Amino acid sequence: MHAEGTDVVYRFNYYPGCTSGEGVVGMGAHIDYTTFTLLFSNGGGGFQVRDPSGQWVDLPNVPGTVLLMGGEFLTFYSNKRFKAPEHRVLLPSDEQQGRSSRLSLIFFLHADGHTPMWPPSDDPASPPPPSVKEYLGKLIGKARAAGYKY
Numbered sequence: 001m002h003a004e005g006t007d008v009v010y011r012f013n014y015y016p017g018c019t020s021g022e023g024v025v026g027m028g029a030h031i032d033y034t035t036f037t038l039l040f041s042n043g044g045g046g047f048q049v050r051d052p053s054g055q056w057v058d059l060p061n062v063p064g065t066v067l068l069m070g071g072e073f074l075t076f077y078s079n080k081r082f083k084a085p086e087h088r089v090l091l092p093s094d095e096q097q098g099r100s101s102r103l104s105l106i107f108f109l110h111a112d113g114h115t116p117m118w119p120p121s122d123d124p125a126s127p128p129p130p131s132v133k134e135y136l137g138k139l140i141g142k143a144r145a146a147g148y149k150y
Contacts, residue, residue: 015091015102027089034071038107046090076118
């Protein structure tokens with residue numbers, strides 16, 4: 001799906017139940033680089049955000065809701081008024097009552113690849129900001145170097 005000036009990515013994630021106990025990470029801690037992220041989930045639990053004190057907090061499951069999160073692009077273009085949340089997913093544990101596998105459909109919306117990732121500096125000596133495409137390339141390169149696979 002593509003609209004002029006934006007890029008859209010859909011991602012489907014399946015997190016199976018886990019028999020090795022609680023706290024097994026299914027998706028490591030990260031911040032979305034997008035403008036907005038919409039998260040649709042079956043409510044299997046395990047979605048956490050880091051609060052301002054640095055603690056991980058479980059988000060409650062509210063059936064039929066869609067989670068809207070701002071990403072880094074929105075953080076930069078709002079002059080940090082809207083902060084992109086760091087988040088992760090823990091695998092559902094078979095020992096946890098009422099938790100099963102987790103399914104999620106994620107809709108990422110961001111500016112097209114040629115848009116600067118953040119507004120240029122007023123300082124003419126500052127280098128120009130990277131494009132969305134360049135910024136994403138650096139993030140993926142770092143993730144691959146750390147062993148993540150896409």
